[in-house]
Amino acid sequence: MAFSTDDTVRALLLLMPRLVGRAKRLGVPAALRGHDLAPRHLSLLAYLQFEGSLTVGELAERLEIAPTTVSLMVADLSRGGILVRREDDTDRRRRIVAIAPDQLAAVDAWLGGSAAAWRTALHGTTSAERETVVRVLRAYERALGEQR
Incomplete structure (x- = not known):
């Protein structure tokens, strides 16, 4: 079945709220509740979980935000005992930033369900198809930002 652009937009407009709702239902583990975590923290923690320890500059580059913003986020999460700096x-x-050893299981529990779902969804796709998924989602994010 060939989808027109309008058919695809309609399907995605119906799908996106369900995706967000299901992702939210994964919930924040008890060990991380009360830290006022936002989506930006999720992205930072995801990089540290998948890539290991990184510098503030490396995190800023990957997150595509200013190093001062990353420093503030790292300071907040360090005060909360979620991250360690050395x-x-x-x-x-x-300074090297890492997830605190006693928080690794909680962060993995929070991010692991979503990562597993992505692995399942992407199973059997080609590298080019996976690249297309990421490219389209980034373009969608940019377009939403331009709507403001």
């Missing part, structure tokens, strides 16, 4: 052994001016 000096880089090779350059004492740099």
Whole structure:
């Protein structure tokens, strides 16, 4: 069945609220509740979970936001005991950021369900198809930002 652009938009407008609703129902683990976590924190934690320890600059580059914004987020999450910061052994001016060891299971529980769902949804797709999914979602995000 060939979908026209309008058919696709209609299907996505019906689907997106359900996707968001289901993602929200995954819920924040008890260990992370009360920390006033926002979607931006989820993105930061996802990078640290999947890539391991990173510097503030590396996080800023990946999140496509200013290093000062990342520093503020890291400070908030560090005060809450979710993240730890340490000096880089090779350059004492740099700080390495990581998920606190006692919070790893909670962060994994929070992000793991969504990651597993994406792996299931993407199973059997080609690299080009996966690239298209990410490209389209990024374009949608940009277009929403331009609507303001």
